Structures are given as structure tokens and as C-alpha cells.
Amino acid sequence: MSSPLLQVKGLTKAFGKVVTAREIDLDFEAGVLTSIIGPNGAGKSTFINMMSGSLSADAGAITFDGHDVTRLPIHARVGMGLCRSFQVVNVFPGLTVFENVEIPTLVNRRRAARFFSPRAKETQVRDQALEVLNLVGLGHRTEVKASELSHGDQRLLEVAIAMAARPKLLFLDEPTAGMNPVERVDILKHIRRISNQGSTTFVIVEHDMDIVFSLSDRVVVLHRGDVICDGPPSVVQCDEQVRECYLGQEVM
Ligand SMILES: Nc1ncnc2c1ncn2[C@@H]1O[C@H](COP(=O)(O)OP(=O)(O)O)[C@@H](O)[C@H]1O
Numbered sequence: 001m002s003s004p005l006l007q008v009k010g011l012t013k014a015f016g017k018v019v020t021a022r023e024i025d026l027d028f029e030a031g032v033l034t035s036i037i038g039p040n041g042a043g044k045s046t047f048i049n050m051m052s053g054s055l056s057a058d059a060g061a062i063t064f065d066g067h068d069v070t071r072l073p074i075h076a077r078v079g080m081g082l083c084r085s086f087q088v089v090n091v092f093p094g095l096t097v098f099e100n101v102e103i104p105t106l107v108n109r110r111r112a113a114r115f116f117s118p119r120a121k122e123t124q125v126r127d128q129a130l131e132v133l134n135l136v137g138l139g140h141r142t143e144v145k146a147s148e149l150s151h152g153d154q155r156l157l158e159v160a161i162a163m164a165a166r167p168k169l170l171f172l173d174e175p176t177a178g179m180n181p182v183e184r185v186d187i188l189k190h191i192r193r194i195s196n197q198g199s200t201t202f203v204i205v206e207h208d209m210d211i212v213f214s215l216s217d218r219v220v221v222l223h224r225g226d227v228i229c230d231g232p233p234s235v236v237q238c239d240e241q242v243r244e245c246y247l248g249q250e251v252m
């Protein structure tokens with residue numbers, strides 16, 4: 001079997017007495033759409049922060065695409081294709097949809113295309129930004145100001161901004177936060193479709209269990225810093241321990 005895109009070994013993190021990761025071992029294979037679920041405070045965001053590099057682990061190792069990234073800063077990981085989005089909306093409201101994606105595309109291209117003429121570069125950036133916008137389903141709204149988009153479309157735009165860096169692996173922390181149920185299904189279907197195209201592998205944190213179980217290939221359940229269940233939706237859905245940790249919460 002080929003080695004996993006992302007490999008986590010013995011990952012441990014505590015804030016005082018609160019353990020948010022207890023010797024977590026997890027492999028993420030390319031092309032597998034994974035959802036990380038768990039009650040509030042389970043350690044989901046902390047886990048993503050350690051993967052992106054915004055938080056350092058107390059112990060453990062993170063290997064991405066064959067390289068040890070455990071001690072690499074955020075920008076070095078982004079440069080390698082290990083990216084994340086945030087729990088809060090992060091778009092430039094005064095810029096158009098196109099401009100919001102054009103900027104990160106430019107930054108990304110600057111590294112790759114020093115040798116092309118300015119005109120050729122401009123066309124390439126435009127084409128790439130449009131390609132990403134089409135991918136998330138915003139290709140028909142390029143000239144609209146980001147502030148004029150619905151909340152759901154702003155979150156889609158965020159995914160497009162993250163996609164502009166051409167990530168190999170993209171963590172999305174609650175991409176449907178603040179969305180209505182229709183918008184939620186919509187954005188997750190877009191993510192499922194992009195995932196199926198194969199160039200980016202998605203790992204998402206999501207609360208809507210119907211969506212999680214219908215759209216993920218794999219579900220990882222975190223509870224107080226432990227992985228208590230890991231498998232296909234059909235298995236996780238029936239797991240007694242998972243049900244117990246959600247008792248008293250409305251999610252299942
Ligand atoms: N910077 C921090 N300082 C202290 N405690 C933190 C910090 N970040 C997270 N925590 C604690 O770690 C636990 C897990 O948090 P988090 O990873 O955000 O959970 P989740 O995303 O699963 O809801 C919570 O109890 C939270 O209060």
C-alpha cells in the first residue's frame with residue numbers, strides 16, 4: 001500500500017489539565033473525504049491547529065507527503081500543500097468574488113511562474129481564479145462584491161480562496177457554521193464533488209450528522225482528546241461509545 005498523504009503519530013496536547021489530544025495516531029489517505037466529529041471541546045479545532053502549524057504539539061510527529069512537518073511553520077506547510085480554513089468567515093467584503101480569489105492565486109503563481117511575461121501571467125492567473133470559482137459553483141458571480149453574497153456563498157468563497165493555493169490536503173473547520181440546512185447540504189455537495197475530482201483531499205469538522213454520514217467516506221470521532229471511533233459512516237453510526245458520548249446533545 002502507498003504511504004498516507006498525512007500521518008500523525010503519538011500526537012499529544014494539553015492546556016493545563018485539559019487534554020485535547022492523547023497520543024493520537026491517524027493516517028489520512030489521498031482522496032478519502034474524512035469528517036472529524038465529536039462533542040464541543042473534544043479537541044477538533046486544536047487538532048486542525050496542530051496540523052496547520054498554528055499550534056505546536058506537546059509530543060508526537062506529523063508527516064505530510066513524505067516529509068516531517070512537525071516543527072515547520074504555517075507558511076512552509078501551506079507551500080507544501082497542507083492548508084486549512086477557519087471557523088469564522090474570512091473574506092474581503094469590499095472586493096469582488098473574483099478579486100478575493102485572484103489575490104491568493106497571484107501569490108501562489110508568483111512562486112511558480114517567474115519566467116512568464118506579465119501578460120501571459122495575467123491570463124494564467126485569471127484562468128486559474130475562474131477555474132477555482134467554477135469548481136465551487138461561484139463562476140457566475142465573479143463581479144459581485146463579497147459582502148453582497150449570502151452567508152452560504154461567502155463560505156463557498158472561503159473554500160475557493162483556500163483552493164487557490166492548490167492544496168493537496170485541505171482542513172475545513174466547520175465550513176457550514178451559521179448556514180441554514182439547505183445551504184449546508186449545498187456546500188457539502190460541492191465539497192464532495194471537488195473531492196471526487198481528486199486533486200485535493202478534504203478533512204472537515206462538521207456538526208450536522210445527516211450530512212456527515214451521507215457524504216463522508218470516513219468518520220473519525222474525537223472525545224476529550226481520544227479517537228473513540230474511526231471508520232466508514234455505516235460503522236460509526238452504530239457505535240455504542242459514539243452514541244454515549246453524544247447523549248444529552250441533540251446532534252444524533
Ligand atoms: N488556547 C487555549 N488555551 C486553553 N485552553 C484551550 C485553548 N484552546 C483550546 N482549549 C481547550 O481545549 C479543549 C478543546 O478545544 P477545541 O479543540 O477548540 O474543541 P472543539 O473544536 O472540538 O470544540 C476545550 O476544553 C478548550 O477550552
Ligand SMILES: [Mg+2]
Nearest residue numbers: 044045046087
Ligand atoms: Mg472547534
